[in-house]
Structure formats: structure tokens, C-alpha cells
Amino acid sequence: MKKSRGIIVGRFQPVHNGHIQIIRNVLEEIDELIIAIGSAQLSHTPKNPFTAGERVTMVKEALNEININPNSYYIIPIPDISNHSLWASHVKTLTPSFNKVYSGNPLVQRLFIENNYEVTTPPLYNRTEYSGREIRNKMINDEKWDILVPNTTYKFIREIDGINRIKDLSQKEINEL
Numbered sequence: 001m002k003k004s005r006g007i008i009v010g011r012f013q014p015v016h017n018g019h020i021q022i023i024r025n026v027l028e029e030i031d032e033l034i035i036a037i038g039s040a041q042l043s044h045t046p047k048n049p050f051t052a053g054e055r056v057t058m059v060k061e062a063l064n065e066i067n068i069n070p071n072s073y074y075i076i077p078i079p080d081i082s083n084h085s086l087w088a089s090h091v092k093t094l095t096p097s098f099n100k101v102y103s104g105n106p107l108v109q110r111l112f113i114e115n116n117y118e119v120t121t122p123p124l125y126n127r128t129e130y131s132g133r134e135i136r137n138k139m140i141n142d143e144k145w146d147i148l149v150p151n152t153t154y155k156f157i158r159e160i161d162g163i164n165r166i167k168d169l170s171q172k173e174i175n176e177l
């Protein structure tokens with residue numbers, strides 16, 4: 001029988017427990033999942049501090065940590081393009097074929113619907129805390145964020161001095177460069 005394959009798109013800046021919960025749930029519904037790392041060309045900005053390679057590492061280590069079968073997913077960086085109407089085709093050219101899209105982002109949903117894909121809005125878990133933006137803010141303000149991300153993600157961000165990177169990027173002078 002043909003395998004069912006879905007795609008979830010996120011920026012993973014950084015990976016958090018909400019992402020991991022949804023990936024785990026989706027993998028119970030379908031055979032294979034493409035984890036698309038959006039805005040792959042961006043790094044070192046307040047909203048997108050980590051490189052695509054760093055985000056691939058974080059996702060991979062987090063899924064290993066909970067023993068997800070590595071043959072059940074692909075992690076594929078997707079750079080943005082200037083033309084929204086071509087974006088779904090752009091994603092299609094960079095990934096194995098898929099028939100289901102999982103995203104809560106209205107623009108992502110619309111672009112895939114217009115390309116005749118089945119789109120599902122996954123539930124959000126503890127969104128007040130499991131949110132990339134909230135976690136980045138907590139890092140800047142020296143608040144507790146370690147319990148909001150997988151252990152491997154916490155260790156990795158510390159290893160690459162990610163907290164200081166985010167703090168430096170939040171400074172006004174750098175944002176004006």
C-alpha cells in the first residue's frame with residue numbers, strides 16, 4: 001500500500017515541547033513526516049536567531065531523545081522566496097511527495113489549499129508557554145525556559161552560546177545594522 005506522508009512547517013526558533021508533541025501525534029496518524037524548517041536562509045536576527053543547520057540539529061536530537069524512528073521523518077530546510085503564490089510549488093520541489101499538510105499558520109494553509117492539498121490545523125499545546133517567541137523573551141530576561149524545550153535542545157543552545165547570541169541580537173544597535 002502507498003505510504004501516507006505529511007508535512008509540518010515551522011521555523012523552530014528554537015524547537016520546543018509544543019513542536020515535539022505535535023510531531024509525535026502526527027506520526028501516529030501517518031507513515032512518514034516531512035519536518036520543513038522554514039526561513040532557512042535566516043539566522044542571527046531576533047526572530048530567527050539560529051541557523052538552519054542548528055535547527056536541523058535541534059530537531060534531530062529532540063526526536064532521538066524520545067526514540068522516534070529516524071526512518072519515519074525527513075528534516076528539510078526551506079528558504080523563503082519573494083513570491084507567495086509560488087511558495088507551495090517551491091516546497092514541493094525541495095521535498096519528497098506528500099499529501100497532508102499540518103500547520104496553524106493561515107498563510108501557509110491558504111497557499112497549500114490553493115494548490116489542492118489537504119490541510120489540517122493541529123491543536124496547540126500550552127501555547128502561552130510553548131511558543132518560540134515566549135522562549136526567546138525568557139532567554140533575554142533570564143527567566144526559566146529549560147523546562148519548555150527538550151533536554152537536548154537546552155544543552156545544545158548552551159553549547160553554542162545561544163543565550164548570549166539572542167541577548168546580543170536583542171540590542172538596539174544590532175537591530176539597526
Ligand SMILES: Nc1ncnc2c1ncn2[C@@H]1O[C@H](COP(=O)(O)OP(=O)(O)OP(=O)(O)O)[C@@H](O)[C@H]1O
Binds near residue numbers: 132
Ligand atoms: N504550542 C504548540 N503546540 C502545538 N503545535 C505548535 C505549538 N507551537 C507551534 N506549533 C506548531 O508549529 C508551527 C509553527 O512553528 P514555529 O516554529 O513558528 O513555532 P512558534 O512557537 O509559533 O514560533 P514563534 O513564536 O517564533 O513564531 C505551527 O504552525 C504549529 O503547527
Ligand SMILES: NC(=O)c1ccc[n+]([C@@H]2O[C@H](COP(=O)(O)O)[C@@H](O)[C@H]2O)c1
Binds near residue numbers: 080081087103111
Ligand atoms: N513566500 C514564502 O517564502 C513563504 C510563504 C509562506 C510561508 N513561508 C515560511 O513558512 C514558515 C512558516 O512557519 P511559521 O508557521 O512558523 O511562521 C516560515 O518560515 C515562513 O517564512 C514562506
